[in-house]
Amino acid sequence: MSTQIPRTALQLRSLVRRGGELEVSLAEVEVPEPAADEVLVRIEATPINPSDLGLLFGAADLGQAKFSGSASRPVVTAPVPQKFMKAMAGRLDESMPVGNEGAGVVVKAGASPGAQALLGKTVAIIGGAMYAQYRSIKAEQCLRLPDDATPAEGASCFVNPLTALGMVETMKREGHSALVHTAAASNLGQMLNRICIQDKVALVNIVRKPEQADLLKTQGATFVCSTESPNFMAELTDALVATGATIAFDAIGGGKLAGQILTCMEAALNRTAKEYSRYGSTTHKQVYLYGMLDTSPTEFARSFGMGWGMGGWLLFPFLQKVGLAAAQKLRERVAAELKTTFASHYSKEVSLAGALQADAIAAYGKRATGVKYLINPSA
Amino acid sequence: MSTQIPRTALQLRSLVRRGGELEVSLAEVEVPEPAADEVLVRIEATPINPSDLGLLFGAADLGQAKFSGSASRPVVTAPVPQKFMKAMAGRLDESMPVGNEGAGVVVKAGASPGAQALLGKTVAIIGGAMYAQYRSIKAEQCLRLPDDATPAEGASCFVNPLTALGMVETMKREGHSALVHTAAASNLGQMLNRICIQDKVALVNIVRKPEQADLLKTQGATFVCSTESPNFMAELTDALVATGATIAFDAIGGGKLAGQILTCMEAALNRTAKEYSRYGSTTHKQVYLYGMLDTSPTEFARSFGMGWGMGGWLLFPFLQKVGLAAAQKLRERVAAELKTTFASHYSKEVSLAGALQADAIAAYGKRATGVKYLINPSA
Numbered sequence: 001m002s003t004q005i006p007r008t009a010l011q012l013r014s015l016v017r018r019g020g021e022l023e024v025s026l027a028e029v030e031v032p033e034p035a036a037d038e039v040l041v042r043i044e045a046t047p048i049n050p051s052d053l054g055l056l057f058g059a060a061d062l063g064q065a066k067f068s069g070s071a072s073r074p075v076v077t078a079p080v081p082q083k084f085m086k087a088m089a090g091r092l093d094e095s096m097p098v099g100n101e102g103a104g105v106v107v108k109a110g111a112s113p114g115a116q117a118l119l120g121k122t123v124a125i126i127g128g129a130m131y132a133q134y135r136s137i138k139a140e141q142c143l144r145l146p147d148d149a150t151p152a153e154g155a156s157c158f159v160n161p162l163t164a165l166g167m168v169e170t171m172k173r174e175g176h177s178a179l180v181h182t183a184a185a186s187n188l189g190q191m192l193n194r195i196c197i198q199d200k201v202a203l204v205n206i207v208r209k210p211e212q213a214d215l216l217k218t219q220g221a222t223f224v225c226s227t228e229s230p231n232f233m234a235e236l237t238d239a240l241v242a243t244g245a246t247i248a249f250d251a252i253g254g255g256k257l258a259g260q261i262l263t264c265m266e267a268a269l270n271r272t273a274k275e276y277s278r279y280g281s282t283t284h285k286q287v288y289l290y291g292m293l294d295t296s297p298t299e300f301a302r303s304f305g306m307g308w309g310m311g312g313w314l315l316f317p318f319l320q321k322v323g324l325a326a327a328q329k330l331r332e333r334v335a336a337e338l339k340t341t342f343a344s345h346y347s348k349e350v351s352l353a354g355a356l357q358a359d360a361i362a363a364y365g366k367r368a369t370g371v372k373y374l375i376n377p378s379a
Numbered sequence: 380m381s382t383q384i385p386r387t388a389l390q391l392r393s394l395v396r397r398g399g400e401l402e403v404s405l406a407e408v409e410v411p412e413p414a415a416d417e418v419l420v421r422i423e424a425t426p427i428n429p430s431d432l433g434l435l436f437g438a439a440d441l442g443q444a445k446f447s448g449s450a451s452r453p454v455v456t457a458p459v460p461q462k463f464m465k466a467m468a469g470r471l472d473e474s475m476p477v478g479n480e481g482a483g484v485v486v487k488a489g490a491s492p493g494a495q496a497l498l499g500k501t502v503a504i505i506g507g508a509m510y511a512q513y514r515s516i517k518a519e520q521c522l523r524l525p526d527d528a529t530p531a532e533g534a535s536c537f538v539n540p541l542t543a544l545g546m547v548e549t550m551k552r553e554g555h556s557a558l559v560h561t562a563a564a565s566n567l568g569q570m571l572n573r574i575c576i577q578d579k580v581a582l583v584n585i586v587r588k589p590e591q592a593d594l595l596k597t598q599g600a601t602f603v604c605s606t607e608s609p610n611f612m613a614e615l616t617d618a619l620v621a622t623g624a625t626i627a628f629d630a631i632g633g634g635k636l637a638g639q640i641l642t643c644m645e646a647a648l649n650r651t652a653k654e655y656s657r658y659g660s661t662t663h664k665q666v667y668l669y670g671m672l673d674t675s676p677t678e679f680a681r682s683f684g685m686g687w688g689m690g691g692w693l694l695f696p697f698l699q700k701v702g703l704a705a706a707q708k709l710r711e712r713v714a715a716e717l718k719t720t721f722a723s724h725y726s727k728e729v730s731l732a733g734a735l736q737a738d739a740i741a742a743y744g745k746r747a748t749g750v751k752y753l754i755n756p757s758a
Contacts, residue, residue, distance in 0.1 A: 054658075087682055090649060090656070253681060270469060277469070279433075279693055292681060299678045302632060302671060303466055306693040312685035314658055 005031060005040070005107055005134070010352055010377065012131035014056050015095045016080060016088045022060035024076040025069065026352055027095070032136040036110040039118050039139050045155035046102030046130040047344070048355065048364050048373040050251070050291055056098045058091070059084030062365050067358050074356040099130030103145065103154035104378070107134075115139040122149060124157035131352060133377045143331060149338055155374060156187070156344040159315065161334040162327075163290070164192040166318045167249045168201055169330070173322075174286065178202035180240070180248035180261055183293055184224070185212035187344050187372055188251070193221050194341045202243035206236070206257070212370075227257065233264055240268035246283055249313065251291035258287045258310060259300020266304035280305015288313035293367045346374040354379075384410060384419070384486055384513075389731055389756065391510035393435055394474045395459060395467045401439035403455040404448065405731055406474065411515040415489040418497050418518050424534035425481030425509040426723070427734065427743050427752040429630070429670055435477045437470070438463030441744055446737050453735040478509030482524065482533035483757070486513075494518040501528060503536035510731060512756045522710060528717055534753060535566070535723040538694065540713040541706075542669070543571040545697045546628045547580055548709070552701075553665065557581035559619070559627035559640055562672055563603070564591035566723050566751055567630070572600050573720045581622035585615070585636070591749075606636065612643055619647035625662055628692065630670035637666045637689060638679020645683035659684015667692035672746045725753040733758075 011029045016022050034040045048056075060078035069075035080088060103124040109115040123142035129135060145154040171179045181192055184205035196203040197220050204223045205216050213224040223239040225232060239245075246269075248261045262285050269281035285304060290313040298310075319327045334342050347370065350360055355375050364373040390408045395401050413419045427435075439457035448454035459467060482503040488494040502521035508514060524533040550558045560571055563584035575582040576599050583602045584595050592603040602618040604611060618624075625648075627640045641664050648660040664683060669692040677689075698706045713721050726749065729739055734754050743752040 086646070090652060259676075267465070273469060279695075282696060289681070290685075297638075297678050297680045299676050301676045302668070306669075306691035307696065309688060309690035311688035311690075312681075314685040316658075317661060317686065 007031060009133035011129065011133070012098050012352055012355070013095045014058065014098050015093070016058045016060075016091055018092045020080045020082065020085055022058050022076075022078045022080055024056065024356060026073050026356070029132070031134045034108055034110045034115065034136045037112045037115055037138055037140070038110045038136050039106045039115050039123075039142065040108035040134055040136045041102075041104045041123060041125060041142075042107045043102045043104040043130055043132060043135055043377045044151035045104065046099050046375045046377065047156045047159075047346070048375065049100060049156075049159050050293065050367050051159060052098060052100055053365065053367065055096065057365070058088055062361060065358070065361065067356075072353050074353055076356050076361065097129035097132065099132070099375075100128060101126040101156065101158045102130035102135070103151040103157065104135075105151070106142070109139070112139065118142055118144065121145075122147075122151055122154065124154040126158040131355070131375060131377065133352070143335060145335070146338065152346070152349070152374060152376075153338060153343070157334055157338070157342070158331075160188045160191055160344065161342040162319065162330055163315050164188055164195055165330045165333065166315055167192060167313075168195055168199065169322065169326075170288070170313070170318065171201070171247050174247060176245070176247040176286070178204070178243040178245035180204040180206065180245050181251075182206040182248070182257060182261075183208075183251035183291070184221075185215050185370065186251065190216070190219060191342055191344075193219055198341065202245065204236070204239045204243055204245050206261075233260060236261070236264040237267045237271075240264055241271055246285050248287045250287055250289050252294045253289045253292035254294030254296035254298055256299050258289060258298060259302075259304075261287055262300065262304040262308050262310075266308075277305075280307060282307050284309065286310075290314065344372070346372050349374045349376055349379070351375070351379040352377045386410060388512035390508065390512070391477050391731055391734070392474045393437065393477050394472070395437045395439075395470055397471045399459045399461060399464055401437050401455075401457045401459055403435065403735060405452050405735070408511075410513045413487055413489045413494065413515045416491045416494055416517055416519070417489045417515050418485045418494050418502075418521065419487035419513055419515045420481075420483040420502060420504060420521075421486045422481045422483040422509055422511060422514055422756045423530035424483065424728075425478050425754045425756065426535045426538075426725070427754065428479060428535075428538050429672065429746050430538060431477060431479055432744065432746065434475065436744070437467055441740060444737070444740065446735075451732050453732055455735050455740065476508035476511065478511070478754075479507060480505040480535065480537045481509035481514070482530040482536065483514075484530070485521070489518070491518065497521055497523065500524075501526075501530055501533065503533040505537040510734070510754060510756065512731070522714060524714070525717065531725070531728070531753060531755075532717060532722070536713055536717070536721070537710075539567045539570055539723065540721040541698065541709055542694050543567055543574055544709045544712065545694055546571060546692075547574055547578060548701065548705075549667070549692070549697065550580070550626050553626060555624070555626040555665070557583070557622040557624035559583040559585065559624050560630075561585040561627070561636060561640075562587075562630035562670070563600075564594050564749065565630065569595070569598060570721055570723075572598055576600075577720065581624065583615070583618045583622055583624050585640075612639060615640070615643040616646045616650075619643055620650055625664050627666045629666055629668050631673045632668045632671035633673030633675035633677055635678050637668060637677060638681075638683075640666055641679065641683040641687050641689075645687075656684070659686060661686050663688065665689075669693065723751070725751050728753045728755055728758075730754070730758040731756045
């Protein structure tokens, strides 16, 4: 591992042209010189999260993707359907760096003591443009990892751990005592399950397949419902009666699931209701859509009274809302439990160029549970 | 007008039988003796609000309604589709009185001074079971109408006026500065338009038909968009840019309109945005579904970033939330502006028996804008 720092290095870029074409490629960019309070991090591990895919591929139709360029400098192009171009208006003709979070080694530091203290250390960072060989960033924004932690172990320090913790925190702050999670066998879902077991919070896990239910049960989950079960609605209602969960976090977004959860919550509340109310239960039932694994429209039949809400949920506004002190407490918990509660698992590690190969995109682009890629830009 | 009080009188009842049949009929019930703090009101005007129809007809298929009984004691029966029977679970085999609000004359009063003070006065009341010839109620719950007001003028004192005022109040309390309203040519919508003009709050009215737009414009509305216009989305976006409205109250419920409003709000916000955010505008956009003129599923494409919410909105939880003092202030405003801001218009007045005729049900059951029935149970 050489500490020689090149003048230029690779950075992944995503561009949507006004004409309706997406182009993802590797740009040769200057390696930045860190300012006094900054450090230069050689990125060695950066995950492809579902939350990265939106910026990475825009609304392009990857089924029509074309692959060109060379093995070391691949170029992916794909058409963006006209109906989605309006949503792309803000980013047209602008070549954008990608990658929410990552980890690596500090190879150069500004003059400030805070920056100097990190030289040679492994750190986790967040803030975009992580799909790159080098990234400069303010020293105070780095989360220093334990000495025995590798960049791969620290690569997913922020998005999934803070999202999972944020769900439990949101549940408490909005007056609920148990929660529901969909796509619950995901990395994030397994993490949430570990948090809930540790914090003694009742969690209803919703998965699609029996093997995902088995996985969660071997990890100690008590309530797991499979949408493929012919009795899904009845089983979910039973779990909601048992836990009293009236808030859900849904990673799917599209289709009928969010509405089904509200319907079952209402049925669970009515099972113990004392008198008929034409407006349904007065208990507020909430589903937050935090992902869009299913990009098709959301549809629901409003068979759950009037005390309900649906809405977007996103990590960064949540962190802003709770404030610095509360956010810092969550970050410290992540660092302390990095190899246990907040451990992530990857199905494959690839280089920057490897992330743009047809087979890789076909695999991680599906957003399937259990398929998670890690990029090592320094590979 | 005799002050002779009969021993029994008519009360409209709605019954959903476990076997899946709705029966609406007139029951002969004992006229109650008011307690010391109560008054007996001879109901002379009670509106059929959209919010009454749910309890009145349950989830029955009125297209298959059968009419029997006599002219003075009609009986309506209709099948309830099996898929809706679950939602009826709480009211099965229970004959329920109907009618949220009404107005009439106090014909008997309990011994308390508060009750005695109302004897012979015209009052507006709310609390269910108003589709009846007599209703006893606590004196303190009566809103005494101005001496020159008729029961018909006071019949809709609560639901529409407080709902319209509640929307403006909710807008303010949740940090928005302008609002959107759908089915805006309704009685409620015209009322909201008058309130907003008076309070100098910008209002975007959404209607279905050009003649409804004309009606609102002759009443001073500035922003009116018609969903039938081929440029509806563009016109709505322009109105949202002009007003800055980021909260909407939707009476339709089903279909795509609620999502379209959020989409246009997002487009309006992005028109002035300074940089691209892959998660969309951070400004929270809210649509409250307070009615269900369209009972089909709600569907939306989530093309409006992550800062959004949808939810049920209902008058009574709102009043509970704001507290007694705030609610009382709203009621006083209604009484003071009964013949101006809060005037209601009815397309037809019918008796209790008349409300159960096939042609009447066909008319008001459609929930069409401009068609509003008033029942006079003492007719």
